[in-house]
Amino acid sequence: MNLLKKFLFELQEITNLIIFAFLGLFKSPRYLKEIIRQMDLIGVGSLPIVLLTGFFTGGVLILQTYPTLVHYGAQAEAGRAVATSLIRELGPVLSALMVSGRIGSAISAELGAMVVSQQIDAMRALGTDPNRKLVAPRIIALILMLPLLTVAADVFGLLGGGIVAKNLYGLDYNLFITSVRNGITTEDILGGIIKPLFFGLIIGSVSCYKGLSTTDGTVGVGRSTTSAVVLSSIVVIIFDFFLSRAIQSIFDIKPI
Amino acid sequence: MFSQPTEDAANTAEVTEEELAPTDLEDAVDEPERVVPAIEFRDVHLSFEDNKILDGISFTVRRGETKVILGRSGGGKSTTIRLILGLLKPDSGQILIDGEDITEYSEIEMMTVRAKIGMVFQEGALFDSLSVYDNVAYRLHEQGVAESEVETEVRRMLKFVDLEDAIDKMPAELSGGMRRRVGIARALVGDPQIVLFDEPTAGLDPPTARTICELAIKLRDLEDVSSIFVTHEMKNLEYLSSEYATVDENGEVVFEMEGEKICLINTEIVMLKEGKIIFTGKDEEFAATDDPYILKFVRGK
Numbered sequence: 001m002n003l004l005k006k007f008l009f010e011l012q013e014i015t016n017l018i019i020f021a022f023l024g025l026f027k028s029p030r031y032l033k034e035i036i037r038q039m040d041l042i043g044v045g046s047l048p049i050v051l052l053t054g055f056f057t058g059g060v061l062i063l064q065t066y067p068t069l070v071h072y073g074a075q076a077e078a079g080r081a082v083a084t085s086l087i088r089e090l091g092p093v094l095s096a097l098m099v100s101g102r103i104g105s106a107i108s109a110e111l112g113a114m115v116v117s118q119q120i121d122a123m124r125a126l127g128t129d130p131n132r133k134l135v136a137p138r139i140i141a142l143i144l145m146l147p148l149l150t151v152a153a154d155v156f157g158l159l160g161g162g163i164v165a166k167n168l169y170g171l172d173y174n175l176f177i178t179s180v181r182n183g184i185t186t187e188d189i190l191g192g193i194i195k196p197l198f199f200g201l202i203i204g205s206v207s208c209y210k211g212l213s214t215t216d217g218t219v220g221v222g223r224s225t226t227s228a229v230v231l232s233s234i235v236v237i238i239f240d241f242f243l244s245r246a247i248q249s250i251f252d253i254k255p256i
Numbered sequence: 257m258f259s260q261p262t263e264d265a266a267n268t269a270e271v272t273e274e275e276l277a278p279t280d281l282e283d284a285v286d287e288p289e290r291v292v293p294a295i296e297f298r299d300v301h302l303s304f305e306d307n308k309i310l311d312g313i314s315f316t317v318r319r320g321e322t323k324v325i326l327g328r329s330g331g332g333k334s335t336t337i338r339l340i341l342g343l344l345k346p347d348s349g350q351i352l353i354d355g356e357d358i359t360e361y362s363e364i365e366m367m368t369v370r371a372k373i374g375m376v377f378q379e380g381a382l383f384d385s386l387s388v389y390d391n392v393a394y395r396l397h398e399q400g401v402a403e404s405e406v407e408t409e410v411r412r413m414l415k416f417v418d419l420e421d422a423i424d425k426m427p428a429e430l431s432g433g434m435r436r437r438v439g440i441a442r443a444l445v446g447d448p449q450i451v452l453f454d455e456p457t458a459g460l461d462p463p464t465a466r467t468i469c470e471l472a473i474k475l476r477d478l479e480d481v482s483s484i485f486v487t488h489e490m491k492n493l494e495y496l497s498s499e500y501a502t503v504d505e506n507g508e509v510v511f512e513m514e515g516e517k518i519c520l521i522n523t524e525i526v527m528l529k530e531g532k533i534i535f536t537g538k539d540e541e542f543a544a545t546d547d548p549y550i551l552k553f554v555r556g557k
Contacts, residue, residue: 028400117379117384118377118378118381121377121381124363126394128398
């Protein structure tokens with residue numbers, strides 16, 4: 001019972017955090033500069049790791065599926081295999097996981113340290129709502145940047161897949177590209193961009209909540225950082241399933 | 257108001273009739289002391305789970321008065337201050353600021369109340385990512401005040417705490433005492449009529465601690481600020497309750513000892529023990545008490 005109560009309480013608090021953060025957007029002062037600073041930190045800052053992740057994921061997909069495709073005589077469809085799994089699933093989820101590791105931890109550690117050193121109290125005492133000044137810019141930056149990062153990861157994944165297919169299995173680039181273009185639909189691309197919007201919201205709100213609810217000094221900062229990353233990763237993966245199902249039915253995507 | 261301290265600003269215990277809220281006037285006939293206080297606690301209770309932090313606290317801070325809240329660590333001193341700012345909400349009881357009941361105020365309503373209050377945090381609580389200038393200017397930047405005005409105000413405040421040279425430094429480059437003083441400068445921007453000090457001298461060397469107390473005395477005697485000074489150091493109490501600030505013929509602020517003079521230093525002591533008030537009164541009464549808990553607190557054994 002206690003666990004359920006705790007879960008419901010946290011859910012309520014996170015929902016409140018999101019609502020207050022967004023309601024604050026309609027009032028001045030608006031923290032545009034802060035949003036742009038966060039977009040730089042989150043988006044540009046995470047680009048290298050997301051690109052690397054995408055590149056090697058695309059590569060390993062071809063590495064593992066190509067022999068199977070050869071078995072069925074469908075090696076010309078290698079591009080399609082990489083493209084659908086990357087764009088629909090792996091691109092959004094892996095980017096979200098990488099960002100939750102890199103940014104989720106940073107957000108909750110920064111906010112946690114501010115709580116512990118009374119900077120959040122000081123901010124409230126000086127008449128600023130931390131939800132608007134700290135939470136909203138981070139969540140918005142994540143929502144805006146995660147889809148862009150995902151697209152970049154997808155492109156690099158396809159590049160990685162193409163390079164591996166050409167160099168290890170001798171598949172012609174043209175064949176690969178044609179099969180990619182035949183394999184993906186507008187719905188896939190849209191779905192692959194809608195998902196990270198939600199993932200950004202999840203990572204931002206969970207990390208901010210965990211950071212702001214830090215207690216027990218520096219030990220608490222460590223604890224909230226860990227739980228921010230773990231919780232946001234798990235929620236991303238669980239949400240991914242339901243989002244995928246929703247996108248399937250909304251766009252009426254049928255088995256290929 | 258900080259630029260032109262006046263001699264007669266000291267000892268401002270009298271409150272004129274205009275300061276009485278109309279609703280309180282009727283009560284005031286029977287209780288002449290009941291003028292609208294800057295801060296008032298009415299039977300405030302607060303507990304975290306099973307742990308009682310405050311157990312029926314009632315006290316008032318009159319205008320221009322400094323209340324020194326004494327007590328052991330964990331005795332609810334800092335909690336009292338957090339309640340005034342609405343950073344915490346009491347379980348029961350009422351808290352009034354300038355006669356306005358803020359107990360049920362939402363976070364947004366609290367923002368207007370907080371504008372009247374300056375708060376000095378234990379360790380300064382400066383924003384690490386901002387320079388001293390930006391820290392002090394924080395409130396003005398948030399209000400969108402023009403940069404030229406902001407700079408004048410920040411320099412005036414840093415002059416008040418004697419830290420003009422540190423204007424471009426980052427908080428990490430400052431010593432503990434300097435951080436506290438920047439914290440005070442930041443709290444005083446906008447000339448709040450209520451200033452709360454949360455153990456502002458903890459961990460500081462005696463001369464720096466003295467400087468902080470002098471700032472509090474100046475605020476009380478020359479600026480007519482109502483304040484709460486939370487501490488557990490007896491030396492602070494001695495400074496605050498036995499000295500007053502005045503302006504000499506050269507226009508310099510000087511601190512004089514109360515000594516044997518009949519003078520109403522506007523400071524009272526509130527002693528907390530396990531969430532209850534066990535003493536309220538002047539320093540002379542405090543010194544004369546035979547309460548074993550207070551005696552132990554004063555002597556340390």
